[in-house]
Amino acid sequence: MSQHVVQPRIYYTIFAILMLCTALTVGIAFFDLGPLNAVAALVIAMFKATLVVMFFMHVKYGPRLTWAVVIGSVYWLGILLTLTLSDYLTRAWRTFG
Amino acid sequence: MTETAHSALAHQFDSLGQQTDAGSLGMWVFLATEVLFFGGLFTTYTVYRVFYSAGFSAASHELDIVLGTINTAVLITSSLTMALAVHAAQLGRRRHLLTLLVLTMALGTVFLGIKGLEYSHKFAEHHVPGPTFQFEKEYFRHAQIFFSLYFIMTGLHAIHMIIGIGVLLVMWVLAWRGKFTAEYFAPIEISGLYWHFVDIVWIFLFPLLYLIGRHA
Numbered sequence: 001m002s003q004h005v006v007q008p009r010i011y012y013t014i015f016a017i018l019m020l021c022t023a024l025t026v027g028i029a030f031f032d033l034g035p036l037n038a039v040a041a042l043v044i045a046m047f048k049a050t051l052v053v054m055f056f057m058h059v060k061y062g063p064r065l066t067w068a069v070v071i072g073s074v075y076w077l078g079i080l081l082t083l084t085l086s087d088y089l090t091r092a093w094r095t096f097g
Numbered sequence: 098m099t100e101t102a103h104s105a106l107a108h109q110f111d112s113l114g115q116q117t118d119a120g121s122l123g124m125w126v127f128l129a130t131e132v133l134f135f136g137g138l139f140t141t142y143t144v145y146r147v148f149y150s151a152g153f154s155a156a157s158h159e160l161d162i163v164l165g166t167i168n169t170a171v172l173i174t175s176s177l178t179m180a181l182a183v184h185a186a187q188l189g190r191r192r193h194l195l196t197l198l199v200l201t202m203a204l205g206t207v208f209l210g211i212k213g214l215e216y217s218h219k220f221a222e223h224h225v226p227g228p229t230f231q232f233e234k235e236y237f238r239h240a241q242i243f244f245s246l247y248f249i250m251t252g253l254h255a256i257h258m259i260i261g262i263g264v265l266l267v268m269w270v271l272a273w274r275g276k277f278t279a280e281y282f283a284p285i286e287i288s289g290l291y292w293h294f295v296d297i298v299w300i301f302l303f304p305l306l307y308l309i310g311r312h313a
Contacts, residue, residue, distance in 0.1 A: 080137070081139075
């Protein structure tokens, strides 16, 4: 499993895509797209992170147990963000008390 | 099964392959705790950004987007050299491995140098939260929250970089002594996982701190 040898060509391709995405996200930041600025920046960041995890960190070729830990960590991060924001962002809705 | 006699094989494992899988799984579990460690800070940032978006946008403008972009490129390049180092280790190419580890550490050091330069600019501009903080009156308090988060998040990231360079230094010495072979290179792979994780943290820090709210 962990003995899988990835060809350097793949690493160079991923590197090129990561650099292009960096240029893209910086470029987008100079245009006013309203709330879409944050969305674009985060979508690009998540795409870049996924490439690093899959190829540089070999998860694509790794055992299923590794997948479970990776997905688990993102899932728990989701719980942290969702529950915290669902609290803070709705506090102003309070009508009494 | 064929590799049972390898000197690096600990007695509780059946094979080097199993040992490597167990080792990287352990690293991934540690990285999961790191995701939530940084996740707490990202959540804090998100809450304050939603509350004080105008102040955060104004403060974000004061960061140097050119240095930030250069540093992002430096760190991504260091991830490439790290991935290539693991590849060299897998093939048992000791010379390549040593060179690529040096390159990775050098790029990490360049990153820290540029970060230090940015920090010194912040001190000179009185953008460090505290009694000497200066900012336009309207956003004085909210900008301090932004810069507090900026220093805590990039500072913790920099500490991770320093630890990463230290780990790679140990790996370099071990590789120099010929400890790794095409059969046994798990420590290089696992150190690589840490290095790439630190890169991923920066992949999120960069847009959140430097880019969002830039245009306004």
